[in-house]
Amino acid sequence: MSSPVDVIVVGAGNRGDNYSGYAVIFPDRMRVVGIADPRDFARKKLQARHKVADENTFNDWRCIAEREKFADAVLICTPDRLHKDPAVALAKKGYHVLLEKPMAVTEEDCKEIVEACIQSGVILTVCHVLRYDPLIHRIKELIDSGVIGDVIHIQHLEPVGFYHFAHSFVRGNWRNEAESSFALLAKSCHDVDLIHHWAGGRRCIKVSSFGSLSHFTKENKPANAANRCLDCPVEGDCAYSAKKIYLDQVKRGGVGWPVSVICSNSVPDIESVTEALKTGPYGRCVYECDNDVCSNQVGESYIFLISHDVTFMSVSEVEYIDLLQIVNMEFEGGLTAALTMVAFTEEICERKTSIYGSKGELSYNGHEIKVFDFLTRKSTKHTADTRVPGTFGTGGHGAADYHLIDSFIAAVKNKDPSRIRSGPKETLASHKLVFAAERARLENRVVFCGDQCDGESR
Incomplete structure (x- = not known):
């Protein structure tokens, strides 16, 4: 029997714990031999799960880079x-890299990571986990088969979920751009990557984007509301109450996400969750946080075969040529795409996609795919096998998490980067689109991308 792939987990939080679970299910394929995390509880929890030697556990990843x-x-x-x-330091040491998305928070850092991995000859897998979702992968197969003809327009919705957004982007780790990254990059670089993927390697040359922080502000704080939910006399009338989101889940016996991430030094229970809400960030009123990221964003990407140098149009030029009605513009090449990310939804991350082609229309509701054929005027439903071994189906991305880590381990084991569905250059290209969209939003400009947004296609 061949030996398993040995991995080191850098960051023992939710995602590190989830991906490392592959070693528990398939110890013959993957083995966790090292852990780095500054938090004692998280590090020791993962160490015990994988029986990692003390000499291979660290509170700083730099200790790994200093060793053989x-x-x-x-x-x-x-x-x-x-x-x-x-990512750069360990790639240069010769480690293959699985990197949680986004790749980095600046375009320059993304480029440096890609260059380090290419120059070092190591595999880079950025966790564009949706690429590995069996149903979403089936969408790409259907497009490539030609069942809807030439793709004319892609419309894609990312419904974040009302309490998911409050947890992650108002109270949580991604609430403040200076401490994390802007919302489109943190939440929807997945989705921009999918649009780029479905476009089949064609260049995106023009991006506009609109968005704002529209609700979670001090101005919208209810009268008589307290700064913390546990002390609030009007908490019962608030949909974003921390008591409803966290304590009620624990009372029902739930200790998974999002409860699992608010108690950094203990296992979630009534006492530890109550204490976290009394003293920690997740117990704050959503209208009294230091959040500054968008709660809704709309972007329009215009994708076609010609290329231009990167230029920017002034606001006055945009108004003059009526680019504010972008969907009514005509472009050589024809393919357009629209992405909407919105916080205020019942469903959590159940993407909705419609792809309009010259021969038919493909629609995806998060559970199944339907293709309507213009010639026969009949609809055909398409599914995919989403079963996975063990507990991977409960990790937040269903079967996609399993297929991502499975592909990465197989790629490393077999020295076969073709198993990775988003190569380094293509991943960099889709990240560039995200940065271009954010620049368009901030500067109220239409951004021409040209060659900077080109990339390989698989």
Whole structure:
């Protein structure tokens, strides 16, 4: 029997714990031999789960970089702003890299990561986990089969979920851009990547984007509301009450996400969750947080075959040529795409997609795919096998988490980067689109991308 792929987990939080679970289910394929995390409880919890030797556990990833290479790969699941340094340093040491998305929080850092991995000859897998969702992968197969003809327009919705947004982007780790990253990058670089993927390698040359922080502000705080939910006399009338989101879940016996991430030093129970809400960030009133990221964003990407240098149009030029009605513009090449990310939804991350082609229309509701054929005027439903071994179906991305880590381990084991569905250059290209969209939003400009947004296609 061949030996398993040895990995080091850098960042023992939710994502690191989830991906490392593959070693528990398939110890013959993957083995966790090292852990780095500054938090004692998280590090020791993962150490006990995988029986990692004390000498291979660290409170700083730099200790790994200072040692001789002792594993095949690293799983980097640190906060967004702490991705670049370990990714570059450990790639240069010869470790294959699985890197949680987004790749990094600046375009320059993304480029540096890609260059380090290419120059070092190591596999880079950025966790564009939706690429590995069996149903979403089936969408790409259907497009490539030609069942809807030439793709004319892609419309994609990312419904974040009302309490998910409050947890992650108002109270939580991604609430403040200076401490993490902007919302489109943190939440929907997945989705921009999918649009780029479905476009089949064609260049995006023009991006506009609109968005704002529209609700979670001090001005919208209810009268008589307290600064913390446990002390609030009007908490019962608030949909974003921390008592409803966290304590009620624990009372029902639930200790999974999001409860699992608010108690950094203990296992969630009534006492520890109550204490976390009394003293920690997740117990704050959503209208009294230091959040500054968008709660809704709309972007329009215009994708076609010609290329231009990167230029920017002034606001007055945009108004003059009526680019504010972008969907009514005509472009050589024809393919357009629209992405909407919105916080205020019942469903949590159940993407909705419609792809309009010259021969038919494809629609996806998060559970099944339907293709309507213009010639026969008949609809055909398409499904995919979403079963996974063990508990991977409960990790937040269903079967996609399993297929992502499975593909990465197989790629490392077989020295076969073709198993990775988003190569380094293509991943960099889709990240560039996200940065272009955010610049368009901030500067109220239409951004022409040209060659900077080109990339390989698989």
